[in-house]
Amino acid sequence: MSNQMLTPPTLSVKTAGREHLLNQQGKVIWFTGLSGSGKSTLANALELQLHQQGKHTFLLDGDILRQGLNQDLGFSDKDRTENIRRVAHIAKLMMDAGLIVICAFISPFELERQLARTLAGDGRFIEVYLNTPIEACEKRDVKGLYQNARAGKLGNLSGIGSNYEIPANAEVTIDTSQTSVTEAVKKILTFIKM
Amino acid sequence: MSNQMLTPPTLSVKTAGREHLLNQQGKVIWFTGLSGSGKSTLANALELQLHQQGKHTFLLDGDILRQGLNQDLGFSDKDRTENIRRVAHIAKLMMDAGLIVICAFISPFELERQLARTLAGDGRFIEVYLNTPIEACEKRDVKGLYQNARAGKLGNLSGIGSNYEIPANAEVTIDTSQTSVTEAVKKILTFIKM
Numbered sequence: 001m002s003n004q005m006l007t008p009p010t011l012s013v014k015t016a017g018r019e020h021l022l023n024q025q026g027k028v029i030w031f032t033g034l035s036g037s038g039k040s041t042l043a044n045a046l047e048l049q050l051h052q053q054g055k056h057t058f059l060l061d062g063d064i065l066r067q068g069l070n071q072d073l074g075f076s077d078k079d080r081t082e083n084i085r086r087v088a089h090i091a092k093l094m095m096d097a098g099l100i101v102i103c104a105f106i107s108p109f110e111l112e113r114q115l116a117r118t119l120a121g122d123g124r125f126i127e128v129y130l131n132t133p134i135e136a137c138e139k140r141d142v143k144g145l146y147q148n149a150r151a152g153k154l155g156n157l158s159g160i161g162s163n164y165e166i167p168a169n170a171e172v173t174i175d176t177s178q179t180s181v182t183e184a185v186k187k188i189l190t191f192i193k194m
Numbered sequence: 195m196s197n198q199m200l201t202p203p204t205l206s207v208k209t210a211g212r213e214h215l216l217n218q219q220g221k222v223i224w225f226t227g228l229s230g231s232g233k234s235t236l237a238n239a240l241e242l243q244l245h246q247q248g249k250h251t252f253l254l255d256g257d258i259l260r261q262g263l264n265q266d267l268g269f270s271d272k273d274r275t276e277n278i279r280r281v282a283h284i285a286k287l288m289m290d291a292g293l294i295v296i297c298a299f300i301s302p303f304e305l306e307r308q309l310a311r312t313l314a315g316d317g318r319f320i321e322v323y324l325n326t327p328i329e330a331c332e333k334r335d336v337k338g339l340y341q342n343a344r345a346g347k348l349g350n351l352s353g354i355g356s357n358y359e360i361p362a363n364a365e366v367t368i369d370t371s372q373t374s375v376t377e378a379v380k381k382i383l384t385f386i387k388m
Contacts, residue, residue: 001269069283075195089263
């Protein structure tokens with residue numbers, strides 16, 4: 001038995017029909033950046049704003065998914081890759097459901113971000129790169145991760161023991177050490193014309 | 195670095211808010227049964243009916259997911275378990291988005307179906323067991339899988355080379371060799387009061 005032997009069914013209800021019913025177009029808004037760069041905070045503020053406008057949204061957050069679906073994955077390059085591969089597919093499925101899907105993941109590698117973009121399709125994927133300097137992220141250090149990494153107690157932290165590849169094609173770039181949450185959300189909403 | 199060191203954020207938009215906006219309650223309707231028992235056909239007909247009523251739905255189909263998110267998985271007991279574990283989590287996420295999520299998976303093992311039920315929570319999970327006799331499934335054999343299995347060319351087919359555990363707690367049981375698609379959909383809609 002192999003996946004190549006399967007014949008996927010043709011479904012009657014399509015994305016367009018779901019979007020018509022929801023009165024909106026599905027999208028993926030993808031936040032990428034170092035730990036402490038402000039991804040979860042901004043994603044949450046953005047979702048709240050969209051929700052209050054009556055938009056149908058869902059937020060996929062890295063730390064939340066790692067306690068459920070992705071609890072089997074660690075922080076090696078291989079596991080980080082698989083982490084984002086799964087999320088890219090789930091974001092696409094939810095977008096096909098007609099939702100505005102907001103993703104908040106370090107997502108350190110260009111290849112997986114590219115996969116997420118390709119799956120969502122042109123014009124439906126908005127990459128928001130938080131280029132907050134690592135010094136500012138480290139100063140916040142809400143989770144104590146940088147302190148542990150500097151003390152040599154924690155390997156694999158993106159930007160210290162693990163690589164973070166700067167996005168080449170981000171639609172929006174924000175340094176949250178220079179921009180308030182309100183301004184940042186406004187910038188993204190202006191970009192997506194909402 | 196480990197998942198236990200993470201501090202998942204508290205999100206502002208909750209399931210109740212999303213459901214209020216969608217004017218419906220999220221649910222998981224889970225079809226289980228042998229290959230050829232009618233899962234995809236019924237799931238599709240049910241989704242179409244709900245969609246035409248203005249309900250917001252999504253259909254997760256085993257054969258479709260195995261070409262995308264779950265393309266890395268085969269048909270060993272271990273991979274079948276992982277296949278359903280992932281789907282159980284995704285169905286829960288989509289239900290939290292407020293959607294009526296329809297799942298069509300052989301899902302041969304009670305433990306993973308139980309996981310899906312536990313994640314969705316009481317009263318939100320409706321298990322539909324298609325107890326179509328294997329002889330009827332084999333007679334249909336839309337994908338030619340039974341023929342190959344009987345010829346010894348195909349291992350791991352549920353009901354022949356791989357185990358299928360009969361559901362202990364299905365909310366609805368339908369034999370599609372005795373019940374028409376229209377009647378079957380009506381039976382499920384009556385059960386979920388829609």
